Amino acid sequence: xxxxxxxxxxxxxxxxxxxxxxxxxxxxxxxxxSSYILIxxxxxxxxxxxxxxxxxxxxxxxxxxxxxxxxxxxxxxxTVNLKAQIQFYVSGIFKNAPHPAxxxxxxxxxxxxxxxxxxxxxxxxxVMFLTGFMYYFFHFPMQxxxxxxxxxxxxxxxxxxxCIVAFVIVHLYLMTTGRTITSNFQAMVxxxxxxxxxxxxxxxxxxxxxxxxxIKSSNGKDRLKQPWKRKQKTVTEETLQD
Amino acid sequence: xxxxxxxxxxxxxxxFIIALMGGQGTEDEEVAEEKELKLVNYVLKAKRVNMExxxxxxxxxxxxxxxNAHTVTEACLxxxxxxxxxxxxxxxxxxxxxxxxxxxxxxxLGKKNILNNFCIGVSGSEGTCTRxxxxxxxxxxxxxxxxxxxxxxxxCHDNTGTYKKEKGSxxxxxxxxxxxxxxxxxxxxxxxxxxxxxxxxxxxxNVKHGDLDQAMLDCSREVDVHMTTDGENMSCIECHVTENHxxxxxxxxxxxxxxxxxxxxxxxxxxxxxxxxxxxHLCRIACQTCHIPYYARAxxxxxxxxxxxxxxxxxxxxxxxxxxxxxxxxxxxxKGHFIWDDNVTPEYFWFNGIANHQLIEDKIESVPVxxxxxxxxxxxxxxxxxxxxxxxxxxxxVHRGRQIYDPVNNTLIQPKLWDKEKGxxxxxxxxxWGIAAQKGMDYLDLPYSGEYDFVETEMxxxxxxxxxxxEQSLKCIDCHTxxxxxxxxxxxxxxxxxxxxxxxxxxxxxxxxxxxxxxLIHAVYRTISGKKYENNNYLNN
Numbered sequence: 001x002x003x004x005x006x007x008x009x010x011x012x013x014x015x016x017x018x019x020x021x022x023x024x025x026x027x028x029x030x031x032x033x034s035s036y037i038l039i040x041x042x043x044x045x046x047x048x049x050x051x052x053x054x055x056x057x058x059x060x061x062x063x064x065x066x067x068x069x070x071x072x073x074x075x076x077x078x079t080v081n082l083k084a085q086i087q088f089y090v091s092g093i094f095k096n097a098p099h100p101a102x103x104x105x106x107x108x109x110x111x112x113x114x115x116x117x118x119x120x121x122x123x124x125x126x127v128m129f130l131t132g133f134m135y136y137f138f139h140f141p142m143q144x145x146x147x148x149x150x151x152x153x154x155x156x157x158x159x160x161x162x163c164i165v166a167f168v169i170v171h172l173y174l175m176t177t178g179r180t181i182t183s184n185f186q187a188m189v190x191x192x193x194x195x196x197x198x199x200x201x202x203x204x205x206x207x208x209x210x211x212x213x214x215i216k217s218s219n220g221k222d223r224l225k226q227p228w229k230r231k232q233k234t235v236t237e238e239t240l241q242d
Numbered sequence: 243x244x245x246x247x248x249x250x251x252x253x254x255x256x257x258f259i260i261a262l263m264g265g266q267g268t269e270d271e272e273v274a275e276e277k278e279l280k281l282v283n284y285v286l287k288a289k290r291v292n293m294e295x296x297x298x299x300x301x302x303x304x305x306x307x308x309x310n311a312h313t314v315t316e317a318c319l320x321x322x323x324x325x326x327x328x329x330x331x332x333x334x335x336x337x338x339x340x341x342x343x344x345x346x347x348x349x350x351l352g353k354k355n356i357l358n359n360f361c362i363g364v365s366g367s368e369g370t371c372t373r374x375x376x377x378x379x380x381x382x383x384x385x386x387x388x389x390x391x392x393x394x395x396x397x398c399h400d401n402t403g404t405y406k407k408e409k410g411s412x413x414x415x416x417x418x419x420x421x422x423x424x425x426x427x428x429x430x431x432x433x434x435x436x437x438x439x440x441x442x443x444x445x446x447x448n449v450k451h452g453d454l455d456q457a458m459l460d461c462s463r464e465v466d467v468h469m470t471t472d473g474e475n476m477s478c479i480e481c482h483v484t485e486n487h488x489x490x491x492x493x494x495x496x497x498x499x500x501x502x503x504x505x506x507x508x509x510x511x512x513x514x515x516x517x518x519x520x521x522x523h524l525c526r527i528a529c530q531t532c533h534i535p536y537y538a539r540a541x542x543x544x545x546x547x548x549x550x551x552x553x554x555x556x557x558x559x560x561x562x563x564x565x566x567x568x569x570x571x572x573x574x575x576x577k578g579h580f581i582w583d584d585n586v587t588p589e590y591f592w593f594n595g596i597a598n599h600q601l602i603e604d605k606i607e608s609v610p611v612x613x614x615x616x617x618x619x620x621x622x623x624x625x626x627x628x629x630x631x632x633x634x635x636x637x638x639x640v641h642r643g644r645q646i647y648d649p650v651n652n653t654l655i656q657p658k659l660w661d662k663e664k665g666x667x668x669x670x671x672x673x674x675w676g677i678a679a680q681k682g683m684d685y686l687d688l689p690y691s692g693e694y695d696f697v698e699t700e701m702x703x704x705x706x707x708x709x710x711x712x713e714q715s716l717k718c719i720d721c722h723t724x725x726x727x728x729x730x731x732x733x734x735x736x737x738x739x740x741x742x743x744x745x746x747x748x749x750x751x752x753x754x755x756x757x758x759x760x761x762l763i764h765a766v767y768r769t770i771s772g773k774k775y776e777n778n779n780y781l782n783n
Contacts, residue, residue: 034724034739041718041739045519089764094771135738148621151736155743162750166757173761177768 002200006108007191011071014062015188021055022164024048029161052132059125074109075118082111093177102199105206120167124160131157280516284509287474299426308421311378311414312391317425319390326390328487333496334376336387337364341498343598344617352496357602357654359547359613359643359699360444361577366658366685367668372413374439381412383685396421398435399428410662433459433469436478446571448543450495452586452639453707457540465540466708481509494704495614500595500631504706506530526620528634531590531728532716534705537639542570542584547643550696552578553673561673576659576670578644588637588705590729592618595631597702602688605652610642610698620735635732639703646675650691654699658682 007015024047030036031044038044066072084100089112092100101110109117131153178184179194187193195203298304303317319326333339338352353371357363364371372380377392379385386392394413396405405424408416415421441447441456448455455465463470468481481504482491491504506529507514513521514529523532537543554575556562561575570582596617600606618633646655658681661668669678675694683690721729722739729737 032722032739033742034722037719041722045718049519094767095775096772149736150738151741151743154736154738154741155746158742159746159750162746162753165750166753169754169757169761173765176765 002195002197003192004103004105004195004200004203005191006103006105006193007188008069009191010065012188012191014058014065017058018055018062021051021058022168024051025055026161026165026168033158033161049136052129052136056129056133059129074107075114075121077115077118078111080111082115085110085112089177098196102202103193103195104199104202116167120164124163124167127156128160128164131160280511280514281509282511284480295429298428301426304422304425306422308425311394311396311421314421314425315378315391315393315395318395318428325487326393329376329393330387330390332487332489334489335393337375339497343498344596345598346601349601351498351599355602356496356599357613357656358495359641359645359701360450360544361659362549362645363602363656365656366682367660369412369662370410370660373407373409373411374443375413378413385412396424396428397438398431400424400435401429401432402427403434410660431477431479433477440478444544445577446544448538448541450544450641451493451703451705451707452537452543453534453705455538455541455543455708458708461540463711464714467711468709483508494597494616495701498597498599503595506533526632526634528593528636528704530705530709531635531637533709533712534588534637534707535710535714535716535720536585537588537637537705537708538584538586539708539710540584542568542582543586543639544580544641545583545586546579546581547577547641547645548579548696549643549645550578552576552669553675555673561670575673586639587728589640590635590732591616591638591702592620592622592633592732592734593636593638593704594618594622594633600654600699602654602656602686604654606647606654606697610700611647611654613699613701616702616704620732635729637705639705641701641703643699643701644696645699646679646694647697648679648691648693649695650693651689653688654697655679655690655694656682656686656688658685 027038028044028048028051031038031041032048039047081101088097088100092098099110101107134153135150135157175184176182178187183194301321303320306313306317308314308317329335333352336352337354338350340348341351343349343351353364355363355365361367361371368385369381376394376397377385378394379392394407394415396415397407402424405419406416408414437454437456437459440451440454441458442449443454444450448457458466458469460471461469463472468474468476479489482489483504484490488502490502492502507524510529512524515521551573552575554562554573556575562573563571563575564573566572566582568582571577571580573579593616598612598615598617600611600613616636616638620633622633646657647653648655657669657675657678658667659669659678661671664671666672667674667677667681669675672678676692679694680690680692716728718739721727721737724740724742727737727740729740
């Protein structure tokens with residue numbers, strides 16, 4: 001067994017701060033929806049609004065990070081292994097079969113994760129932001145840009161919230177389906193995850209590929225400051241030739 | 243174990259943060275309460291400079307022995323020349339003013355000719371009703387509205403508290419009033435001056451408005467934060483700012499247009515809360531809605547008046563009074579049955595400041611008859627139609643009644659109610675609806691078929707007074723709640739916390755439940771089969 005550094009510091013910061021914000025938004029949001037009484041309507045509204053602003057800032061930073069690091073490609077949907085992944089969750093997992101999609105640096109997410117996380121990011125969250133901020137700014141029909149009614153955005157916002165709750169439930173469960181019950185969780189805390197031999201070989205070759213590219217364009221050396229370069233000092237031209 | 247500790251920490255961290263933020267919220271509220279009240283166009287009494295005003299005792303003309311009330315007015319006008327021209331323009335004098343009514347054009351409206359569902363109307367009964375007129379001698383249509391000595395200056399300007407008008411005497415003062423004493427001690431109107439009519443309208447304290455009550459002469463902060471004698475002790479005209487005898491403010495029982503009004507914003511500004519979300523509510527919610535959570539908080543007000551049971555006399559043929567458990571009139575032979583209530587929850591309506599009225603000539607189109615109707619809706623944002631302001635949600639006292647109407651002509655009836663003498667056809671003396679209706683309609687030159695019946699009516703009184711202490715103002719949850727909220731009846735818009743789409747709710751809950759069940763089944767099956775296929779674990783191979 002080997003360990004690979006899969007989740008970078010910003011990714012982990014993003015993941016945990018986002019999950020905290022989503023929890024807060026869900027808990028206050030459903031109180032605003034009158035699903036229950038917990039902290040009081042006024043506090044719920046105030047916290048929901050502040051949290052939404054923080055979430056927006058975090059999201060802007062994260063989009064920027066994904067674009068500049070190229071990590072956005074991780075979320076491109078693919079059909080490769082999709083069927084196998086579904087079969088794994090439906091049957092293979094019960095027989096202790098191996099995970100069909102290996103984790104590598106260039107493809108950390110399995111095809112289902114790609115679709116679901118990608119869907120959340122490009123569909124659910126933008127709709128939540130859009131409807132949420134329309135709610136915030138146009139809650140009363142006034143001069144200028146205005147809504148005939150809050151109903152449509154309120155309904156969309158609520159529907160989105162239900163989807164996120166369902167996502168959280170399934171996500172929390174699937175977290176336990178890693179190599180061990182806590183291995184996925186640990187990986188998201190430390191960044192390091194245990195991977196099998198085959199995947200580690202792919203990762204090494206990926207790193208080597210990058211290193212080669214790096215060396216080839218030595219002029220651009222300073223511009224490429226990939227984290228793996230600092231961690232994996234052992235991968236050099238000499239080791240590659242071995 | 244450590245793993246699970248970290249896991250649970252990650253899950254509960256958000257909850258801790260929420261709890262922390264919730265705590266901060268309440269601290270902010272406490273800080274907000276200590277903030278000084280934001281005021282414009284008003285100087286607190288504590289900060290005012292006391293000015294010596296004129297001493298009317300020193301005017302020779304007021305030392306004469308006044309023959310009658312008219313001569314007092316003459317004396318007043320000898321110094322305050324031309325003031326009568328201002329008075330004669332006011333609705334306090336004319337009891338009518340030109341108002342544009344939707345679909346009816348310009349109509350001269352006022353107490354003079356409008357019907358209500360209390361004492362119905364003044365026509366034919368002026369002798370008693372004009373006890374609340376700022377004049378002397380309006381006993382019938384012959385009253386001269388151009389005679390300046392008919393003006394009663396003292397009813398508004400008496401500062402002695404001894405000036406009283408006689409019952410049934412068309413506005414003349416009681417013989418016991420010392421006119422010299424009163425005339426020498428005049429000044430700006432006090433609460434007592436306004437209150438004698440505005441508290442007692444409809445024949446008793448707090449009968450009509452529900453938020454204007456003799457308790458306001460000396461009340462606690464609980465009853466009225468503005469007029470409380472424990473606090474700012476404001477008089478009526480501090481808000482109803484008056485220039486040239488034009489008293490601002492109007493009640494939509496009688497008026498229709500959105501003009502010459504008094505508003506909370508004139509002193510409190512349009513952003514009084516120091517909180518964006520609360521201030522935003524002002525776009526569509528009147529201050530009164532949250533700040534008058536209940537009305538008739540000091541004394542009960544009349545909620546229902548059923549004229550149809552009037553006329554029952556006792557065994558000796560005399561009219562009678564029956565009090566209810568609280569000592570209010572439950573039944574009066576002259577007026578019928580009443581229901582009173584106190585600490586009443588208002589009803590809420592969209593209102594843009596424009597009212598309409600069921601005029602006596604108007605055909606009855608629907609029952610209950612809307613004696614006055616308040617215009618407005620969620621979609622009325624002001625600029626697109628009649629009013630320049632968007633409709634706001636207002637708290638309203640709705641007074642319901644059953645009163646006489648003509649089922650053949652399908653109009654309301656103005657009966658003659660009062661007369662000094664028996665045999666003149668006045669209902670309160672002779673107890674015959676038919677004759678009273680004939681006399682009343684004849685007086686107005688209006689047709690009467692000879693048949694009468696009783697019809698249900700509703701009258702709308704937007705609430706403005708007896709503003710409650712801020713601790714008692716409505717909270718978010720009073721409206722933003724699924725069931726039984728204050729705005730449950732206003733169905734023309736989506737209100738967060740109150741409304742939801744049942745379909746979406748079912749879809750959402752099913753989604754959550756199926757996720758939970760799916761996850762649970764998967765987990766159980768995984769645990770069981772995990773043992774069975776233990777040897778199959780490729781990691782162990």
